[in-house]
Structures are given as C-alpha cells and as structure tokens.
Amino acid sequence: MDISRTDCVARDAADPLAPLRDSFDLPAGIIYLDGNSLGARPKAALARAADVIAREWGTDLITSWNTAGWFDMPKRLGGKLAPLIGALPGEVAVTDTTSVNLFKALAGAVAMQAADPCRTTIVTERSNFPTDIYMAEGLAGWLRRGHTVRLVDSPEDIPAALGPDTAVLLLTHVNYRTGHMHDMAALTALAHEHGALTVWDLAHSAGAVPVDLHGANADFAVGCTYKYLNGGPGAPAFIWVPERHQGAFMQPLSGWWGHATPFAMAPSFAPCAGIGRALCGTQPVVSLALVECGLDVFAQTDMAALRAKSLALTDLFIALVEERCAGHPLGLVTPRDHARRGSHVSFTHPHGYAVMQALIARGVVGDYREPHIMRFGFTPVYTSFAEVWDAVEILKHILDDNAYDVNAARGTVT
Numbered sequence: 001m002d003i004s005r006t007d008c009v010a011r012d013a014a015d016p017l018a019p020l021r022d023s024f025d026l027p028a029g030i031i032y033l034d035g036n037s038l039g040a041r042p043k044a045a046l047a048r049a050a051d052v053i054a055r056e057w058g059t060d061l062i063t064s065w066n067t068a069g070w071f072d073m074p075k076r077l078g079g080k081l082a083p084l085i086g087a088l089p090g091e092v093a094v095t096d097t098t099s100v101n102l103f104k105a106l107a108g109a110v111a112m113q114a115a116d117p118c119r120t121t122i123v124t125e126r127s128n129f130p131t132d133i134y135m136a137e138g139l140a141g142w143l144r145r146g147h148t149v150r151l152v153d154s155p156e157d158i159p160a161a162l163g164p165d166t167a168v169l170l171l172t173h174v175n176y177r178t179g180h181m182h183d184m185a186a187l188t189a190l191a192h193e194h195g196a197l198t199v200w201d202l203a204h205s206a207g208a209v210p211v212d213l214h215g216a217n218a219d220f221a222v223g224c225t226y227k228y229l230n231g232g233p234g235a236p237a238f239i240w241v242p243e244r245h246q247g248a249f250m251q252p253l254s255g256w257w258g259h260a261t262p263f264a265m266a267p268s269f270a271p272c273a274g275i276g277r278a279l280c281g282t283q284p285v286v287s288l289a290l291v292e293c294g295l296d297v298f299a300q301t302d303m304a305a306l307r308a309k310s311l312a313l314t315d316l317f318i319a320l321v322e323e324r325c326a327g328h329p330l331g332l333v334t335p336r337d338h339a340r341r342g343s344h345v346s347f348t349h350p351h352g353y354a355v356m357q358a359l360i361a362r363g364v365v366g367d368y369r370e371p372h373i374m375r376f377g378f379t380p381v382y383t384s385f386a387e388v389w390d391a392v393e394i395l396k397h398i399l400d401d402n403a404y405d406v407n408a409a410r411g412t413v414t
C-alpha cells in the first residue's frame with residue numbers, strides 16, 4: 001500500500017470536514033479514539049453551561065421553564081436530532097437514559113402485540129450491549145405473562161429465530177464490540193413478515209453512520225447522545241416513535257411530563273398526543289442543554305459526508321495496522337465490507353487490555369472490551385488522517401518493543 005505520514009497530512013489538507021475539529025476542545029498531545037464511548041467536548045459547551053447555570057438558573061430562576069424553553073427542550077432537541085436518523089421532527093424526544101428509553105420502547109411494542117397471546121418472545125443478540133438484554137429481561141420478568149428473551153448467537157441466526165411467537169426484534173444497529181452494522185431495512189422487513197415489531201438501538205450509529213429509520217420502515221428506536229453526538233458525560237438519550245405508531249404507543253412510565261395537560265394536575269393519567277407521551281418526569285436541564293452544542297456541529301455538515309470520511313479513516317487504520325504491525329497476533333474483528341461496518345475498528349490481541357493501557361499512557365486513547373478486544377473509535381467530526389498514522393506508529397512501537405505490562409491493574413471503568 002505504501003502510505004506515508006505526508007500522504008495522511010495531505011489528506012487532512014484536502015478534507016472538507018477538517019475545519020469541524022475547531023468546534024471541539026481536545027487536549028494537546030492526545031489522539032482521542034474513544035468518541036464512540038464519550039464524545040469530546042464542543043467548545044461551545046463551556047459557555048452554554050455557564051449561561052444555563054448563571055443566567056437561566058441563577059438570575060431568571062423558575063421563570064426559565066418558560067422563558068428559556070426548559071420545558072420544551074426534550075422535543076425541540078429531538079427535532080434537531082431527527083434528520084441525523086431519518087426521522088421527522090415531532091417523532092424524537094431527548095430524554096432519560098438509553099436503558100430507560102429502551103424499556104419504554106420495548107414495553108410499548110410488547111403492549112401493541114398483546115392482542116396475540118402467543119407473541120411473547122423478544123429476540124435479540126447474545127452479543128448485544130448487556131443493558132439492552134438486561135432491560136428486556138427485566139421487562140419480561142416483571143410482566144409475568146410468559147414473556148421470554150431469546151438470544152441468538154450470530155447475525156445469520158436471526159431469520160431462523162423469528163416466528164409466530166416473536167413479539168419484538170430488538171437489535172443494536174452497530175455492535176459495540178465488533179463494529180458490525182446490521183442491514184436495518186432488510187431485518188425490519190423480515191421481522192414484519194413474521195408479524196414482529198422492531199426496536200433499534202442507535203447508540204453507536206447516531207452521528208456515526210447514516211440512519212434512515214423511515215426508509216427502513218422501522219418501528220421504534222433509542223440511542224445515546226454522549227457518544228458520537230458529543231452531548232457530554234451522562235447526557236440524556238433519545239427515543240423515536242414514528243407518527244404512525246404514536247397513537248397506539250402506551251409506555252408504562254406514565255409520568256406527568258407525558259400527560260396531555262401536565263399543569264391541570266389531574267388525578268389520573270391521560271397521554272398527550274405525539275412524542276411527548278414518551279416523556280416521564282423532570283429532565284436534567286443543565287445536561288440536556290449541552291446536547292444542543294453537539295447537535296449544532298452536525299448542522300454544519302451531513303451524514304453522507306461524515307460517512308465517506310469515517311470509511312476512509314477506518315480503511316486507513318485497518319490497512320496501516322495490517323501493514324505496519326504485521327507479525328503481531330492482532331485479529332481484525334470488524335467487517336471489511338463497508339456495508340457492514342460502523343465507525344469503530346476492533347482488533348483482538350492476547351494482551352489487549354495491557355496493550356491498550358500502554359497506548360493510553362502514550363496518549364492514544366481507545367478502550368478495551370472483553371474478551372481481548374481493543375476498540376478504536378473514529379469520529380469523523382474531529383479525527384484526522386495524520387492521527388490515524390500516528391496512532392498506528394505508537395501501536396507498532398509498543399508491540400515491537402513488548403512495551404506493555406501484562407499485569408496492568410484494572411480500573412473500575414475499563
């Protein structure tokens with residue numbers, strides 16, 4: 001292949017998305033390849049946080065629910081996020097956590113299947129992000145109506161797992177470990193053929209790959225804002241309910257924010273029309289406000305341009321690792337096929353945890369996932385081609401010199 005660092009610098013110079021990096025405050029001396037887990041801080045977030053805290057809260061106090069638009073923020077931000085996932089404004093709310101939104105979406109979908117008492121199976125993947133499985137188990141157990149969670153072992157096994165007993169097919173679009181991306185349209189069509197509804201988790205998709213929920217005729221979706229969307233640590237997640245399901249969508253966390261007339265203080269719940277019924281209670285306003293700073297960066301570009309750069313970055317990383325680190329026991333886990341690849345690349349190494357710790361100590365921040373997987377996230381809004389080159393050089397030196405501690409101690413969050 002024979003790519004040099006000079007070539008990578010030239011690609012950065014020709015990259016129309018390169019100026020977007022200026023929207024972020026990244027510390028000097030760090031190559032940040034973990035935007036798939038916690039996105040970097042938009043520069044605007046600092047002033048926004050100060051304004052929310054000093055003026056909206058400090059000075060304007062309770063009037064800010066109206067004057068600063070606090071109450072409407074989940075829906076207003078949902079409208080800004082909608083184009084990134086092929087949704088309409090009015091179909092997305094930014095609220096709660098991904099886990100909680102998943103519970104609401106699953107419960108709403110299961111309830112829509114209640115007319116058929118045989119549809120009691122929630123199908124998902126054993127390799128799904130654990131909270132998705134745990135939330136499905138929690139719902140199934142709590143319902144006490146014979147619901148079960150069926151785990152499939154590989155994407156190829158999904159078709160055979162669907163049948164007349166399937167209530168919901170719950171899938172994460174891009175797998176958090178491997179970076180494998182499902183064909184959302186094909187799997188949704190298959191689920192519908194069997195009478196099942198689909199719930200898609202877009203945690204590793206929103207802001208990373210183009211998503212067309214309407215094009216795929218999907219039923220429900222949830223996702224994170226603190227990963228590729230750069231909303232900040234613990235930023236509220238999102239939930240999508242398409243217009244065609246909104247009337248039938250009843251979720252059990254029927255708090256007052258989902259009420260048709262919340263300030264009438266009525267003694268009984270009546271859901272509001274629209275996506276508002278996906279809301280539960282009072283939102284973390286400071287954190288929610290910062291989500292907008294991340295979304296505003298995406299308003300300056302589009303997912304097709306970001307996807308082209310993401311694929312170029314991941315292609316480059318795979319090629320450079322395979323060329324420059326040849327001979328070391330690295331195994332590519334991520335699909336080479338563009339149609340099946342998300343925006344992170346995972347390699348196994350027998351001492352993956354230790355090698356990742358050595359990389360982090362040298363300023364290359366990726367992360368580690370069991371078993372043996374080193375994960376490198378490529379965030380097209382701020383990762384450069386030269387950084388890909390430099391990260392691989394550092395990896396090569398660590399491997400060539402055995403410069404890692406196989407007894408590296410584990411932190412609480414790995």
Ligand SMILES: *Cc1c(COP(=O)(O)O)cnc(C)c1O
Pocket residue numbers: 097098099100129131132172176201203204224237
């Ligand atoms: C990151 C991630 C989550 C996180 O859920 P939280 O409730 O925000 O902790 C859920 N599902 C998937 C697939 C993820 O990748």
